[in-house]
Amino acid sequence: MQEYLLLFAATVLVNNLVLTRFLGLCIFFGVSNNFDASLGMGFALTGVMTITGIITYLIYYFILVPLGLHFFTTLTFVLVVAVTVQLLEIVTRRYLPNLYQMWGVYLVLIATNCVVLAVPLLNVDHHFNLMKSIVHSMGAGVGFGLALVLMASIREKLETSDVPEAFQGLGIAFITAGLLALAFLGFSGMIPMG
Amino acid sequence: MSEKPSPKLSTLITEGIFSKNPIFVLALSLCPAVAVTSEAISSLGMGVSVVYVMTMSSLLTSMVRKLVPHKVRVPVYISIIAFNVTFVQLVMMAFLPDLFQSLGVYLALVVVFAIILARLEVFASKNGVIPSAVDGFGMGLGFLFGLVLIGIIREFLGNGTFFGIHVIPEEHFTPILMAILPPGGFITIGLLIGLFNVIGKRRAAHAAAELPESGA
Numbered sequence: 001m002q003e004y005l006l007l008f009a010a011t012v013l014v015n016n017l018v019l020t021r022f023l024g025l026c027i028f029f030g031v032s033n034n035f036d037a038s039l040g041m042g043f044a045l046t047g048v049m050t051i052t053g054i055i056t057y058l059i060y061y062f063i064l065v066p067l068g069l070h071f072f073t074t075l076t077f078v079l080v081v082a083v084t085v086q087l088l089e090i091v092t093r094r095y096l097p098n099l100y101q102m103w104g105v106y107l108v109l110i111a112t113n114c115v116v117l118a119v120p121l122l123n124v125d126h127h128f129n130l131m132k133s134i135v136h137s138m139g140a141g142v143g144f145g146l147a148l149v150l151m152a153s154i155r156e157k158l159e160t161s162d163v164p165e166a167f168q169g170l171g172i173a174f175i176t177a178g179l180l181a182l183a184f185l186g187f188s189g190m191i192p193m194g
Numbered sequence: 195m196s197e198k199p200s201p202k203l204s205t206l207i208t209e210g211i212f213s214k215n216p217i218f219v220l221a222l223s224l225c226p227a228v229a230v231t232s233e234a235i236s237s238l239g240m241g242v243s244v245v246y247v248m249t250m251s252s253l254l255t256s257m258v259r260k261l262v263p264h265k266v267r268v269p270v271y272i273s274i275i276a277f278n279v280t281f282v283q284l285v286m287m288a289f290l291p292d293l294f295q296s297l298g299v300y301l302a303l304v305v306v307f308a309i310i311l312a313r314l315e316v317f318a319s320k321n322g323v324i325p326s327a328v329d330g331f332g333m334g335l336g337f338l339f340g341l342v343l344i345g346i347i348r349e350f351l352g353n354g355t356f357f358g359i360h361v362i363p364e365e366h367f368t369p370i371l372m373a374i375l376p377p378g379g380f381i382t383i384g385l386l387i388g389l390f391n392v393i394g395k396r397r398a399a400h401a402a403a404e405l406p407e408s409g410a
Contacts, residue, residue, distance in 0.1 A: 020376050022228040026308055071284060074302045075276040082272065114225050114303045121299050166388040166395075174384030182377040 004135045011139030014188055017115055018147040019181040024115030029173050031106075031148060038152035042145020044106040046138060049119050052084050053137030056120035057130055077120050085110055115144060150180060203325065207332035215390070216309045216333060217340035217383070228379035229300050230341070234357045237345030239293045241338030243286070243301060245331060247278045248310055252318040252330030254278075259319045271314045276305045309333065347382055348373045 017023045024045075031041045056077055064072060089107045092100040110116055119140045123133040154176055163172050230240045254274050262270050283301055286294045294301070304310070313333055318326035349355055352374030354367040372378045 022225050022376065022379065023303075025225045025228070071280060074280055074283065074305055075273065078272055078276050078305050079269070082269065114306045117306050118299055118303055121302055125299060164388075166391045167384070171384050171387040171391065174380050174387060178377045178380030178384060181380055182372070185375060185377060 004131065007132060007135050008139040008142075011136050012143040012146060013184065014190060016143045016147055016184050016187075017118070017140050018144055019177070019184045020188075021118075023118045024113055024144060027110075027113060027115070028144075028148065028151065028177070029170065032151040032173075033155050035149070035152040035156060038148040039145070041106045042141070042148050045110065045116070045144050046141025048085060048088065048107070048110055048116060049137045049141040050134060051088065052081050052116060053119060053123060053133050054130070055084055056080055057123060057128075057133045060120075060124055073121070073124065077117055081116050081120070085116075115140070147180070147184075151177065154180070203328045206325065206329045207335065209332060215336045215340055217337060217344075225300070225303065228344075228376070228383060230297055231344040231348055231379060231382075232352065232374040233349045234342060234345040236293065236296045237341040238338075238357075239286075239290070240297055240300065241334075241341040243282045243297075244304060244307070244310075244337050244341075245334030246282060247275065247304055248313065248330040248334035248337075249327050250278045250330075251275045251310060251314060252326040253323060255314045255318040256321060256323045256326035267315075267319065268311075271311060271319075272305065275307075275310055275314075279304045309337065344379070344382055344386065347386075348378055352378065 011017075015021065018025065018028050027041065027045075031037050059076060059080060060073065064070060064076065069076075085107055089100075092107075119137050120133075122140075123136055126132075126136070128136055151173075155173065158172060158176065167175070231237045251271075251274050255271060258270070258274075279302065282304075283294070286297075286301070310330075313330060317329045321329070346356065349357075350361070351370045352372070354360060354362045354369055370378075373382065
Protein backbone atom coordinates (compact mmCIF):
# COMPACT_ATOMS: atom_id res chain seq x y z
CA MET A 1 0.00 0.00 0.00
CA GLN A 2 2.75 2.38 1.00
CA GLU A 3 4.45 1.69 -2.30
CA TYR A 4 1.38 2.89 -4.20
CA LEU A 5 0.98 6.01 -2.06
CA LEU A 6 4.62 6.88 -2.70
CA LEU A 7 4.21 6.32 -6.43
CA PHE A 8 1.13 8.55 -6.41
CA ALA A 9 2.88 11.36 -4.54
CA ALA A 10 5.97 11.03 -6.74
CA THR A 11 3.88 11.31 -9.89
CA VAL A 12 1.92 14.32 -8.67
CA LEU A 13 4.79 16.33 -7.22
CA VAL A 14 8.24 15.09 -8.21
CA ASN A 15 7.60 13.97 -11.77
CA ASN A 16 4.83 16.41 -12.50
CA LEU A 17 4.10 15.87 -16.18
CA VAL A 18 3.72 19.51 -17.16
CA LEU A 19 6.34 21.16 -15.06
CA THR A 20 9.17 18.64 -15.20
CA ARG A 21 8.42 16.68 -18.37
CA PHE A 22 6.70 19.38 -20.44
CA LEU A 23 3.82 17.25 -21.61
CA GLY A 24 0.50 18.76 -22.58
CA LEU A 25 1.78 22.31 -22.81
CA CYS A 26 -0.76 23.23 -25.48
CA ILE A 27 -3.61 22.51 -23.08
CA PHE A 28 -1.66 23.97 -20.18
CA PHE A 29 -1.27 27.38 -21.82
CA GLY A 30 -4.59 27.24 -23.61
CA VAL A 31 -6.83 26.52 -20.63
CA SER A 32 -5.00 28.10 -17.72
CA ASN A 33 -6.30 31.60 -18.36
CA ASN A 34 -9.59 30.53 -16.77
CA PHE A 35 -9.79 29.08 -13.27
CA ASP A 36 -13.05 27.11 -13.67
CA ALA A 37 -11.97 25.66 -16.99
CA SER A 38 -8.68 24.57 -15.43
CA LEU A 39 -10.48 22.72 -12.66
CA GLY A 40 -12.82 21.03 -15.16
CA MET A 41 -9.95 20.08 -17.40
CA GLY A 42 -8.06 18.62 -14.45
CA PHE A 43 -10.98 16.33 -13.59
CA ALA A 44 -11.62 15.34 -17.21
CA LEU A 45 -7.95 14.49 -17.75
CA THR A 46 -7.73 12.43 -14.57
CA GLY A 47 -10.76 10.38 -15.66
CA VAL A 48 -9.59 9.88 -19.23
CA MET A 49 -6.03 9.01 -18.25
CA THR A 50 -7.12 6.41 -15.70
CA ILE A 51 -9.42 4.72 -18.20
CA THR A 52 -6.96 4.76 -21.10
CA GLY A 53 -4.24 3.60 -18.69
CA ILE A 54 -6.24 0.44 -17.94
CA ILE A 55 -7.23 -0.23 -21.56
CA THR A 56 -3.75 0.27 -22.99
CA TYR A 57 -2.30 -1.97 -20.27
CA LEU A 58 -4.65 -4.78 -21.23
CA ILE A 59 -4.02 -4.34 -24.94
CA TYR A 60 -0.26 -4.17 -24.54
CA TYR A 61 0.18 -7.21 -22.30
CA PHE A 62 -2.58 -9.42 -23.72
CA ILE A 63 -2.39 -8.61 -27.42
CA LEU A 64 0.82 -6.84 -28.44
CA VAL A 65 3.33 -8.73 -26.29
CA PRO A 66 2.08 -12.29 -27.02
CA LEU A 67 2.04 -11.52 -30.73
CA GLY A 68 5.46 -9.85 -30.63
CA LEU A 69 4.11 -6.61 -32.08
CA HIS A 70 6.01 -4.15 -29.85
CA PHE A 71 6.80 -1.90 -32.77
CA PHE A 72 3.08 -1.20 -33.21
CA THR A 73 2.85 0.28 -29.70
CA THR A 74 2.79 3.93 -30.74
CA LEU A 75 0.28 3.41 -33.52
CA THR A 76 -1.99 1.26 -31.36
CA PHE A 77 -1.94 3.59 -28.37
CA VAL A 78 -2.77 6.65 -30.46
CA LEU A 79 -5.78 4.92 -31.92
CA VAL A 80 -6.84 3.48 -28.55
CA VAL A 81 -6.67 6.89 -26.92
CA ALA A 82 -8.58 8.58 -29.73
CA VAL A 83 -11.27 5.88 -29.80
CA THR A 84 -11.61 5.80 -26.00
CA VAL A 85 -12.10 9.53 -25.81
CA GLN A 86 -14.73 9.40 -28.55
CA LEU A 87 -16.54 6.54 -26.79
CA LEU A 88 -16.45 8.38 -23.47
CA GLU A 89 -17.98 11.38 -25.15
CA ILE A 90 -20.81 9.32 -26.62
CA VAL A 91 -21.44 7.34 -23.42
CA THR A 92 -21.43 10.32 -21.09
CA ARG A 93 -23.65 12.32 -23.42
CA ARG A 94 -26.17 9.48 -23.53
CA TYR A 95 -26.18 8.24 -19.94
CA LEU A 96 -24.56 10.89 -17.76
CA PRO A 97 -25.68 14.24 -19.14
CA ASN A 98 -24.57 16.10 -16.00
CA LEU A 99 -21.05 14.78 -16.30
CA TYR A 100 -21.10 15.50 -20.02
CA GLN A 101 -21.87 19.15 -19.35
CA MET A 102 -18.78 19.30 -17.16
CA TRP A 103 -16.49 17.24 -19.40
CA GLY A 104 -17.81 17.49 -22.93
CA VAL A 105 -15.90 20.53 -24.07
CA TYR A 106 -12.60 19.19 -22.80
CA LEU A 107 -12.97 15.71 -24.22
CA VAL A 108 -12.67 17.09 -27.74
CA LEU A 109 -9.45 18.85 -26.83
CA ILE A 110 -8.02 15.78 -25.15
CA ALA A 111 -8.53 13.36 -28.07
CA THR A 112 -5.12 13.83 -29.65
CA ASN A 113 -3.04 15.28 -26.90
CA CYS A 114 0.48 14.35 -26.04
CA VAL A 115 -0.04 14.06 -22.31
CA VAL A 116 -2.80 11.49 -22.67
CA LEU A 117 -0.65 9.44 -25.06
CA ALA A 118 2.47 9.84 -22.95
CA VAL A 119 1.04 8.28 -19.80
CA PRO A 120 0.41 4.81 -21.32
CA LEU A 121 3.79 4.94 -23.05
CA LEU A 122 5.49 5.77 -19.74
CA ASN A 123 3.56 2.96 -18.00
CA VAL A 124 5.02 0.53 -20.51
CA ASP A 125 8.51 2.06 -20.30
CA HIS A 126 8.57 1.66 -16.52
CA HIS A 127 7.18 -1.93 -16.72
CA PHE A 128 4.41 -1.05 -14.26
CA ASN A 129 1.94 -3.76 -13.30
CA LEU A 130 -1.80 -3.10 -13.65
CA MET A 131 -2.28 -1.58 -10.19
CA LYS A 132 0.78 0.62 -10.57
CA SER A 133 -0.34 1.68 -14.05
CA ILE A 134 -3.66 2.81 -12.61
CA VAL A 135 -2.03 4.71 -9.74
CA HIS A 136 0.50 6.32 -12.09
CA SER A 137 -2.16 7.34 -14.62
CA MET A 138 -4.36 8.82 -11.91
CA GLY A 139 -1.44 10.62 -10.30
CA ALA A 140 -0.47 12.06 -13.66
CA GLY A 141 -3.98 13.47 -14.09
CA VAL A 142 -4.08 14.92 -10.57
CA GLY A 143 -0.63 16.44 -11.03
CA PHE A 144 -1.71 18.03 -14.29
CA GLY A 145 -4.84 19.39 -12.63
CA LEU A 146 -2.79 20.80 -9.76
CA ALA A 147 -0.39 22.56 -12.12
CA LEU A 148 -3.33 23.93 -14.15
CA VAL A 149 -5.11 25.32 -11.10
CA LEU A 150 -1.93 26.91 -9.72
CA MET A 151 -1.13 28.45 -13.09
CA ALA A 152 -4.69 29.73 -13.54
CA SER A 153 -4.60 31.42 -10.14
CA ILE A 154 -1.34 33.15 -11.02
CA ARG A 155 -2.56 34.25 -14.45
CA GLU A 156 -5.69 35.80 -12.94
CA LYS A 157 -3.42 38.07 -10.91
CA LEU A 158 -1.22 38.71 -13.95
CA GLU A 159 -4.12 40.12 -15.88
CA THR A 160 -4.20 43.23 -13.74
CA SER A 161 -0.44 43.76 -13.74
CA ASP A 162 1.62 45.81 -16.13
CA VAL A 163 3.49 43.40 -18.41
CA PRO A 164 6.03 44.70 -20.97
CA GLU A 165 4.42 44.82 -24.40
CA ALA A 166 6.65 42.18 -26.01
CA PHE A 167 5.90 39.63 -23.32
CA GLN A 168 2.15 40.00 -23.16
CA GLY A 169 0.26 36.76 -23.53
CA LEU A 170 2.35 33.71 -24.17
CA GLY A 171 5.76 35.18 -23.32
CA ILE A 172 4.93 35.99 -19.72
CA ALA A 173 2.98 32.75 -19.39
CA PHE A 174 6.10 30.79 -20.27
CA ILE A 175 8.24 32.70 -17.81
CA THR A 176 5.62 32.20 -15.10
CA ALA A 177 5.58 28.49 -15.87
CA GLY A 178 9.37 28.52 -15.56
CA LEU A 179 9.14 29.98 -12.06
CA LEU A 180 6.47 27.45 -11.14
CA ALA A 181 8.71 24.67 -12.45
CA LEU A 182 11.52 26.08 -10.33
CA ALA A 183 9.28 25.74 -7.28
CA PHE A 184 8.43 22.15 -8.19
CA LEU A 185 12.13 21.41 -8.59
CA GLY A 186 12.23 21.70 -4.81
CA PHE A 187 10.30 18.41 -4.60
CA SER A 188 12.91 16.48 -6.54
CA GLY A 189 14.81 13.99 -4.46
CA MET A 190 12.03 13.96 -1.87
CA ILE A 191 10.76 10.59 -3.08
CA PRO A 192 12.95 8.16 -5.00
CA MET A 193 11.22 7.02 -8.17
CA GLY A 194 10.98 3.23 -8.13
CA MET B 195 -4.88 30.82 -42.18
CA SER B 196 -5.82 31.35 -45.81
CA GLU B 197 -3.80 29.73 -48.53
CA LYS B 198 -3.61 31.22 -52.00
CA PRO B 199 -4.70 28.95 -54.85
CA SER B 200 -1.19 28.36 -56.18
CA PRO B 201 1.36 29.32 -53.56
CA LYS B 202 4.97 29.74 -54.61
CA LEU B 203 7.21 26.98 -53.34
CA SER B 204 9.88 29.31 -52.03
CA THR B 205 7.40 31.32 -49.96
CA LEU B 206 6.10 28.09 -48.46
CA ILE B 207 9.55 27.42 -47.05
CA THR B 208 10.29 30.92 -45.76
CA GLU B 209 6.84 31.19 -44.20
CA GLY B 210 7.49 28.05 -42.19
CA ILE B 211 10.75 29.39 -40.85
CA PHE B 212 9.88 33.02 -40.10
CA SER B 213 6.40 34.45 -40.27
CA LYS B 214 4.66 31.20 -39.33
CA ASN B 215 7.36 29.64 -37.17
CA PRO B 216 5.57 26.78 -35.42
CA ILE B 217 7.21 27.34 -32.04
CA PHE B 218 7.56 31.08 -31.54
CA VAL B 219 4.72 32.45 -33.64
CA LEU B 220 2.06 29.75 -33.83
CA ALA B 221 2.99 28.33 -30.40
CA LEU B 222 2.04 24.81 -31.45
CA SER B 223 3.63 21.53 -30.39
CA LEU B 224 5.54 23.06 -27.55
CA CYS B 225 6.01 19.97 -25.42
CA PRO B 226 9.11 18.64 -27.18
CA ALA B 227 10.41 22.16 -27.69
CA VAL B 228 11.18 22.34 -24.00
CA ALA B 229 11.79 18.69 -23.31
CA VAL B 230 14.57 17.71 -25.70
CA THR B 231 16.35 21.04 -26.02
CA SER B 232 18.71 20.81 -23.05
CA GLU B 233 21.48 20.11 -25.55
CA ALA B 234 21.89 21.12 -29.17
CA ILE B 235 22.53 17.67 -30.59
CA SER B 236 19.31 16.10 -29.33
CA SER B 237 17.41 19.17 -30.58
CA LEU B 238 18.93 18.56 -33.99
CA GLY B 239 17.96 14.89 -33.89
CA MET B 240 14.40 15.72 -32.93
CA GLY B 241 14.21 18.49 -35.54
CA VAL B 242 15.42 16.26 -38.36
CA SER B 243 12.93 13.55 -37.36
CA VAL B 244 10.11 16.08 -37.45
CA VAL B 245 11.18 17.40 -40.86
CA TYR B 246 11.10 13.86 -42.23
CA VAL B 247 7.75 12.98 -40.64
CA MET B 248 6.12 16.22 -41.77
CA THR B 249 7.38 15.98 -45.34
CA MET B 250 6.41 12.34 -45.78
CA SER B 251 3.05 12.66 -44.04
CA SER B 252 2.12 15.66 -46.18
CA LEU B 253 3.21 13.81 -49.29
CA LEU B 254 1.21 10.67 -48.47
CA THR B 255 -1.87 12.59 -47.32
CA SER B 256 -1.90 14.61 -50.48
CA MET B 257 -1.63 11.40 -52.54
CA VAL B 258 -4.63 9.78 -50.86
CA ARG B 259 -6.64 12.97 -50.36
CA LYS B 260 -9.25 12.10 -52.99
CA LEU B 261 -9.72 8.53 -51.77
CA VAL B 262 -10.41 9.30 -48.11
CA PRO B 263 -14.02 10.01 -47.09
CA HIS B 264 -14.35 13.29 -45.26
CA LYS B 265 -15.73 11.76 -42.05
CA VAL B 266 -12.86 9.40 -41.34
CA ARG B 267 -10.08 11.71 -42.44
CA VAL B 268 -8.64 12.42 -38.99
CA PRO B 269 -8.04 8.75 -38.05
CA VAL B 270 -6.50 8.24 -41.50
CA TYR B 271 -4.17 11.21 -41.05
CA ILE B 272 -3.16 10.03 -37.60
CA SER B 273 -2.42 6.56 -38.96
CA ILE B 274 -0.25 8.07 -41.71
CA ILE B 275 1.69 10.12 -39.16
CA ALA B 276 2.03 7.15 -36.80
CA PHE B 277 3.33 5.02 -39.65
CA ASN B 278 6.06 7.56 -40.42
CA VAL B 279 6.95 8.03 -36.77
CA THR B 280 7.29 4.29 -36.26
CA PHE B 281 9.62 4.19 -39.26
CA VAL B 282 11.82 6.93 -37.75
CA GLN B 283 11.80 5.17 -34.38
CA LEU B 284 12.96 1.88 -35.87
CA VAL B 285 15.67 3.50 -38.00
CA MET B 286 16.97 5.56 -35.09
CA MET B 287 16.92 2.58 -32.73
CA ALA B 288 19.05 0.64 -35.22
CA PHE B 289 21.58 3.29 -36.24
CA LEU B 290 21.62 5.97 -33.51
CA PRO B 291 20.80 4.14 -30.26
CA ASP B 292 22.26 6.89 -28.03
CA LEU B 293 20.11 9.57 -29.60
CA PHE B 294 17.11 7.26 -29.38
CA GLN B 295 17.71 6.90 -25.65
CA SER B 296 18.00 10.62 -25.04
CA LEU B 297 14.84 11.47 -26.99
CA GLY B 298 12.96 8.71 -25.20
CA VAL B 299 9.20 8.95 -25.09
CA TYR B 300 9.17 12.30 -26.88
CA LEU B 301 9.96 10.74 -30.25
CA ALA B 302 6.81 8.62 -30.06
CA LEU B 303 4.86 11.73 -29.15
CA VAL B 304 5.63 13.29 -32.54
CA VAL B 305 2.48 11.42 -33.59
CA VAL B 306 0.24 13.88 -31.78
CA PHE B 307 2.04 17.08 -32.72
CA ALA B 308 -0.72 19.56 -33.33
CA ILE B 309 1.37 21.26 -36.01
CA ILE B 310 1.59 18.16 -38.21
CA LEU B 311 -2.10 17.36 -38.06
CA ALA B 312 -2.92 21.03 -38.60
CA ARG B 313 -0.82 21.22 -41.79
CA LEU B 314 -2.35 18.01 -43.12
CA GLU B 315 -5.85 19.33 -42.49
CA VAL B 316 -5.25 22.88 -43.69
CA PHE B 317 -2.84 22.32 -46.55
CA ALA B 318 -2.00 18.80 -47.69
CA SER B 319 -5.63 17.66 -47.91
CA LYS B 320 -6.36 20.47 -50.38
CA ASN B 321 -3.20 20.79 -52.47
CA GLY B 322 -1.16 18.77 -54.94
CA VAL B 323 1.60 16.39 -54.01
CA ILE B 324 4.60 18.66 -54.59
CA PRO B 325 3.35 21.84 -52.87
CA SER B 326 2.21 19.68 -49.93
CA ALA B 327 5.59 18.04 -49.53
CA VAL B 328 7.29 21.45 -49.74
CA ASP B 329 4.89 22.93 -47.19
CA GLY B 330 5.57 20.06 -44.79
CA PHE B 331 9.29 20.47 -45.37
CA GLY B 332 9.16 24.25 -44.74
CA MET B 333 7.13 23.93 -41.57
CA GLY B 334 9.42 21.14 -40.40
CA LEU B 335 12.45 23.35 -41.08
CA GLY B 336 10.89 26.14 -39.01
CA PHE B 337 10.46 23.69 -36.19
CA LEU B 338 14.04 22.43 -36.59
CA PHE B 339 15.32 26.02 -36.56
CA GLY B 340 13.41 26.81 -33.36
CA LEU B 341 14.50 23.65 -31.58
CA VAL B 342 18.18 24.06 -32.46
CA LEU B 343 18.14 27.74 -31.46
CA ILE B 344 16.73 26.87 -28.03
CA GLY B 345 19.10 23.91 -27.74
CA ILE B 346 22.20 25.99 -28.52
CA ILE B 347 21.25 28.70 -26.02
CA ARG B 348 20.46 26.26 -23.23
CA GLU B 349 23.50 24.08 -23.80
CA PHE B 350 25.79 27.11 -23.91
CA LEU B 351 24.43 28.63 -20.70
CA GLY B 352 24.17 25.39 -18.81
CA ASN B 353 27.33 23.65 -19.96
CA GLY B 354 29.51 26.16 -21.78
CA THR B 355 29.55 23.90 -24.83
CA PHE B 356 28.43 24.14 -28.46
CA PHE B 357 27.26 20.77 -29.81
CA GLY B 358 29.34 19.13 -27.11
CA ILE B 359 32.54 21.12 -27.86
CA HIS B 360 33.90 23.40 -25.13
CA VAL B 361 33.96 26.94 -26.48
CA ILE B 362 34.91 28.66 -23.22
CA PRO B 363 37.87 27.48 -21.15
CA GLU B 364 36.32 25.67 -18.22
CA GLU B 365 38.23 27.57 -15.53
CA HIS B 366 36.71 30.89 -16.66
CA PHE B 367 33.13 29.73 -16.78
CA THR B 368 30.55 28.98 -14.13
CA PRO B 369 27.68 27.17 -15.83
CA ILE B 370 24.15 28.28 -15.08
CA LEU B 371 22.83 24.87 -14.17
CA MET B 372 19.23 26.05 -14.26
CA ALA B 373 19.38 26.53 -18.04
CA ILE B 374 19.48 22.79 -18.72
CA LEU B 375 16.91 22.00 -16.03
CA PRO B 376 13.17 22.21 -16.80
CA PRO B 377 12.62 25.80 -15.56
CA GLY B 378 15.39 27.03 -17.85
CA GLY B 379 13.54 25.60 -20.83
CA PHE B 380 10.36 27.50 -20.02
CA ILE B 381 12.18 30.76 -19.34
CA THR B 382 14.38 30.55 -22.48
CA ILE B 383 11.32 30.02 -24.66
CA GLY B 384 9.47 32.85 -22.88
CA LEU B 385 12.32 35.23 -23.63
CA LEU B 386 12.58 34.04 -27.25
CA ILE B 387 8.85 34.55 -27.77
CA GLY B 388 9.32 38.10 -26.50
CA LEU B 389 12.21 38.60 -28.94
CA PHE B 390 10.19 37.23 -31.89
CA ASN B 391 7.31 39.56 -30.93
CA VAL B 392 9.62 42.58 -30.99
CA ILE B 393 11.14 41.55 -34.36
CA GLY B 394 7.69 40.89 -35.80
CA LYS B 395 6.42 44.30 -34.67
CA ARG B 396 9.48 46.09 -36.08
CA ARG B 397 9.04 44.42 -39.45
CA ALA B 398 5.34 45.21 -39.52
CA ALA B 399 6.07 48.84 -38.62
CA HIS B 400 8.72 49.06 -41.36
CA ALA B 401 6.33 47.61 -43.91
CA ALA B 402 3.60 50.05 -42.85
CA ALA B 403 6.02 52.98 -43.06
CA GLU B 404 7.25 52.06 -46.52
CA LEU B 405 3.88 51.35 -48.04
CA PRO B 406 2.57 54.95 -48.47
CA GLU B 407 5.89 56.09 -50.01
CA SER B 408 5.91 53.37 -52.63
CA GLY B 409 2.27 54.11 -53.42
CA ALA B 410 2.89 57.84 -53.96
